[in-house]
Amino acid sequence: MKFLTDDDRFGIVVAPTGSPHMFQFQMVVGGRLIGDSEPCIIGSAVKRLGRLKKLNDRRLAPDFSDPAAVMRLLQVDDELHDATTLSLSESLDNWLLRGYEYDGDVVFMAREYRVSETSGEILAVIIDSSVYGSLVEMFRTYWSMCETAAT
Numbered sequence: 213m214k215f216l217t218d219d220d221r222f223g224i225v226v227a228p229t230g231s232p233h234m235f236q237f238q239m240v241v242g243g244r245l246i247g248d249s250e251p252c253i254i255g256s257a258v259k260r261l262g263r264l265k266k267l268n269d270r271r272l273a274p275d276f277s278d279p280a281a282v283m284r285l286l287q288v289d290d291e292l293h294d295a296t297t298l299s300l301s302e303s304l305d306n307w308l309l310r311g312y313e314y315d316g317d318v319v320f321m322a323r324e325y326r327v328s329e330t331s332g333e334i335l336a337v338i339i340d341s342s343v344y345g346s347l348v349e350m351f352r353t354y355w356s357m358c359e360t361a362a363t
Contacts, residue, residue, distance in 0.1 A: 213354050215347045216240060222320060222337045222344075224261070224351045226254065232362040235355070237301045239309075241322040242335030247303040257300035258355050261348050265295040266313045274319045279334040283321055286310050318344040 216223035223240035229251040237254045238247035269292065271285055286296050296310040310321040322335040339347075 215351045215354075217339055217343060217347070219243075222339050222347075224347060226351065226355065228358045228362075233359065235358070237303045239300075239304070239320075239322075241309075241320050242337045244335050246307050246309075246322055246324075246335070247301075248306070250303055252302040254301050254355065258352050260298060260300055261311075262352060264311050264313050264318060267292070267295060268314070272312065272314050272319070274314055274317050274338045276336050276338070279321060279336045282336075283310070283323060283334050286321070313341055316341050 213227060214223055214225050220240065221243045225236075225238040225240065225245065227236045228234070229236060231251060233253055233255075234251040235254045236249045237252055237257060238245055238249065240246070272282065272292070276282070286292050296312045298309040298311050300309065306325050308323045308325050310319075312319055318339045318341050320335075320337050320339070324332050326332065
């Protein structure tokens with residue numbers, strides 16, 4: 213099942229695998245599908261996506277004229293780092309994923325993590341918080357129905 217914004221720049225892609233409580237879980241950030249298709253447990257991802265931190269730091273205003281600068285800020289400022297880092301599921305282990313809410317918008321940033329590299333393409337997207345909330349609620353409802361059917 214795909215839960216996508218109208219412009220396909222952000223989304224959640226999830227499918228039961230046939231094994232109880234196991235799902236394929238991927239995300240779309242900046243129009244690109246990220247994550248792998250290996251089965252994983254996604255309960256913590258469901259909860260974490262529904263509880264993004266609301267931040268008021270003006271340095272995080274989502275204009276993305278310099279996404280690398282925003283990503284660096286989120287890496288070096290301990291408070292922002294902890295508030296925005298998203299560890300969602302094993303299928304996203306090779307991705308540095310950040311998410312937060314700022315002034316009515318939700319911001320997601322992703323960069324593929326490679327041990328030998330400290331930089332790479334930064335994927336970024338800004339979503340209206342009400343659109344984001346609707347997508348997450350549809351995702352949560354779908355996951356809950358699948359979990360109920362598996363028991």
